[in-house]
Amino acid sequence: MQETINQEQERYVIGVDLGTSAVKTVLVNRKGQVAYETSQSYPLHQPKAGYSEQHPEDWVRGTLASLKELVEKAGIGGTDAVDGISFSGQMHGLVLTDKEGKALRPAILWNDTRTTTQCRRIEEQLGPALLRIARNRALEGFTLPKLLWVQEHEPDVLARAAHFMLPKDYVRYCLTGELAMEYSDAAGTLLLDIANKQWSEEIAAAFDLPLSLFPPLVESFDQTGTLLPEIAEQSRLSPETKVYAGGADNACGAIGAGILSEGRTLCSIGTSGVVLSYEERKDLDIQGRAHFFNHSEQDAYYIMGVTLAAGYSLTWFKDTFAPEHSFDALLEDVNSVEPGSRGLLFTPYIVGERTPHPDATIRGSFIGMDAGHKLAHFTRAVLEGITFSLKESIDILRGTGKTVNEVISIGGGARNEAWLQMQADIFNADIVKLESEQGPALGAAMLAAYGSGWFESLQACAEAFLREAARYSPNPERVARYEGLYELHREVYLHTRELSKHLAAYR
Ligand SMILES: Nc1ncnc2c1ncn2[C@@H]1O[C@H](COP(=O)(O)OP(=O)(O)O)[C@@H](O)[C@H]1O
Ligand SMILES: O=C(CO)[C@@H](O)[C@H](O)COP(=O)(O)O
CATH class of the missing domain: 3.30.420.40 (ATPase, nucleotide binding domain)
Structure with missing residues (x-):
């Protein structure tokens, strides 16, 4: 293979960016260079005006295919050249899963606008507590209005739900079997007490949402397991590969910049x-x-x-x-x-x-x-x-x-x-x-690099990885x-x- 990598010298991390139109994966070396990248697209469904949904299984399939292609392109299949994987994800999308971790309905995405009524209800019911705790206004795109829409329109689905997850957290769960949500994405749900970094029991109680629905909270650079054996086999990555929680796409975009x-x-x-x-x-x-x-x-x-x-x-x-x-x-x-x-x-x-x-x-x-x-x-x-x-x-x-x-x-x-x-x-x-x-894919890779101990801070990682190309003055x-x-x-x-x-x- 012409570009086979010297496995003795090169160590890598992988950043996965789960976008709305496609998932992109990048293989990044210790200098911050993107050695290879791959991408897989998936459909967006608009069953009614204002609705925007995706099938969570399409994300998982796309991510696996993209990882597999990345590993093949780089010629690192069957090696342990990858120190860590982390994720960047489209924010706010609601995934509801049953006890076995199976998605109960299509995900309702950030750009779905069916929830205006639920937003008004949130404002009326919470009043000033909304800005005090969740620090953001009730917008159609955020997750709580989507949960309330399901509660009102599909109560049987919510009754069967064991957990709610966000898009990249669902994909990471399917790759590792470990349930977690990190703060940067949880912040876009309207259910997080932003300053105190914990789920808001007050908001959950106001809408009769059981706390058992909420995944454990972790930091973006925390390790959340390793690859499940069957995932490792399919992607040809090592089952020892460490997986780090990752961040919201905008948080990762910020790290990558x-x-x-x-x-x-x-x-x-x-x-x-x-x-x-x-x-x-x-x-x-x-x-x-x-x-x-x-x-x-x-x-x-x-x-x-x-x-x-x-x-x-x-x-x-x-x-x-x-x-x-x-x-x-x-x-x-x-x-x-x-x-x-x-x-x-x-x-x-x-x-x-x-x-x-x-x-x-x-x-x-x-x-x-x-x-x-x-x-x-x-x-x-x-x-x-x-x-x-x-x-x-x-x-x-x-x-x-x-x-x-x-x-x-x-x-x-x-x-x-x-x-x-x-x-x-x-x-x-x-x-x-x-x-x-x-952008966000590099930010995700940087979270894996920091999580894996390549650098002592994200800042040090940014100093090593990012370089100015041009400057425009007013x-x-x-x-x-x-x-x-x-x-x-x-x-x-x-x-x-x-x-x-x-x-x-x-x-
Ligand atoms: N050569 C170009 N010059 C200026 N704008 C561009 C160019 N190519 C694409 N764009 C703009 O950038 C947008 C896509 O940017 P991109 O960062 O790839 O978006 P996304 O990740 O949201 O798909 C397009 O909507 C288009 O308007
Ligand atoms: O809703 C927001 C942020 O609040 C969006 O930024 C989505 O997170 C966008 O996802 P992509 O367009 O990058 O897929």
Whole structure:
């Protein structure tokens, strides 16, 4: 085999990123280099409008196939070259299992919006206790509303449930036979007492949820067993391979970008867009204006704002109005247009919004269309609208007293230089692009590396693994121009909120 690895010298860890469209696995060496990567996709089911489900068995099958291919590609089958495996996972999805660990129904995912009624019930019943304990607002995507939906609509399923799990925890359970949930993902359930790092008996009791449903809580870098013999046999990994708990995809994305100390901020433009900043103050009260979650680093937190359709807005725009173009071709001309797209604004609310407007009914708009506008103006307006929306999350971070003068940019949005410079000019901060583009999968591998004792801290691991590739600094003239446009952008939500509500009847 041409690239067979020298098993005497090379040691590896594996990061598994269980995403919404696919699972990705990476094999990482001690220098932080991704030696091999594989991926397996699985279907997303939308049985009704607003429903979004996946079969947990598809995740397990996909993960095993991906691991098997990774081991084969690297030529390490039957060896003990892998010191540890860990996981990053799509957050919030509800998996209910019976006593044997079998999933009782399809998983209800983070982007399923059937639970508006349950969210209102949570707010009414818990009042201020919700923000005091769970530190986040009741949003359709979170897990507790999904549990309450099952309680109301499928009571027999809940009655048969022995446990609830989150997506990556279910996969890890199937690989190891050990039940556990770690804090960074548990934080997205609305059932965790975030500051005290324990299940909230108060919230569970308010909704008659037995505590027996809740898995034991562990740290992201804790070992949660080894591979079951049959899994080891199928993947050709050693049954001694240690498995570490892992983290929520955003926590792992943050680790993979080195967001491990106060003042470090990440902007990730993938399908959705995330702005996230490290936070040490566990008692910081942001009044639910953004998400406040436990980090995968011990006793650390992060504040996160989410633009639901970030890259998705650009993809929608391309597929609808310029399907013959590649992303690169579409974005080629954006720099021929001045900042402000000659008076054209776009708001990216095409599937509703989360931060700063938790509003499932709002929809997007182009404001200021002029007969002189061409495709390049619309394209630039889409990029600017997505970036303005992410700046609203940056403003929330700055409002907590944080200094945001450097932002690590990852995801699809970091593939285009014009967009990276635009982020610098709109955020008024240096934008840093990293050498590695692996994001959450690398973060998961780093948890395994730290768990396995390769480094004495996650921070030391980040210093060894991550390298800056490029830096984009804000241009003062463009910063000033964008400040004015940003104020106009913020007005658009206020003026289209009611219109969107009325238009909902026609959708
Ligand atoms: N060459 C490119 N330049 C700018 N944006 C891109 C490019 N390619 C993809 N994108 C954007 O990035 C998004 C995908 O980013 P990615 O990080 O791969 O997302 P995810 O992991 O959520 O699928 C797409 O929705 C698209 O809008
Ligand atoms: O809901 C959230 C975070 O609150 C999402 O970030 C999901 O966790 C996204 O999963 P992928 O799009 O990465 O699969």
